[in-house]
Amino acid sequence: MSAKEVDTSGGRKAVIIHVPFRLRKGFQKIQERLVRELEKKFSGKHVVIVAHRKIMKPPKSGYSLARSRSRSLTAVHEALLSDVCYPTEIVGKRTRFAGDGSKVLKAFLDPKEKNSTEGKLETFSAVYRDLTGKDVHFEYPIQES
Numbered sequence: 001m002s003a004k005e006v007d008t009s010g011g012r013k014a015v016i017i018h019v020p021f022r023l024r025k026g027f028q029k030i031q032e033r034l035v036r037e038l039e040k041k042f043s044g045k046h047v048v049i050v051a052h053r054k055i056m057k058p059p060k061s062g063y064s065l066a067r068s069r070s071r072s073l074t075a076v077h078e079a080l081l082s083d084v085c086y087p088t089e090i091v092g093k094r095t096r097f098a099g100d101g102s103k104v105l106k107a108f109l110d111p112k113e114k115n116s117t118e119g120k121l122e123t124f125s126a127v128y129r130d131l132t133g134k135d136v137h138f139e140y141p142i143q144e145s
């Protein structure tokens with residue numbers, strides 16, 4: 001296990017806690033209580049728990065079974081995205097390509113969890129940018145009634 005502090009916008013700080021992949025399920029069972037207690041302890045800081053995953057290089061030659069899909073860069077980044085905003089589910093994703101060639105990923109979170117995660121959206125973006133180097137914008141889908 002390891003921890004890292006990250007600056008978020010607005011002058012706040014966030015603490016990223018890396019846990020071993022094999023213990024991920026156990027931590028997710030108690031994550032809500034654990035995060036709440038750790039945020040009390042580190043006053044004014046958001047706490048995000050992510051699993052430590054390994055990215056392997058693509059095989060140069062030979063058969064493609066040398067690397068499983070879960071160890072590819074894309075799969076690890078997708079899994080990190082879901083780890084960062086856990087226990088809130090991602091209900092949709094869009095990739096927006098700007099005119100200058102930059103990409104911004106828009107992730108739509110479950111609107112049922114809006115009241116508990118609304119204050120952490122910028123923290124989620126800053127943590128994901130620190131872990132992967134990619135920009136992501138979290139928002140809630142518009143409810144049509």
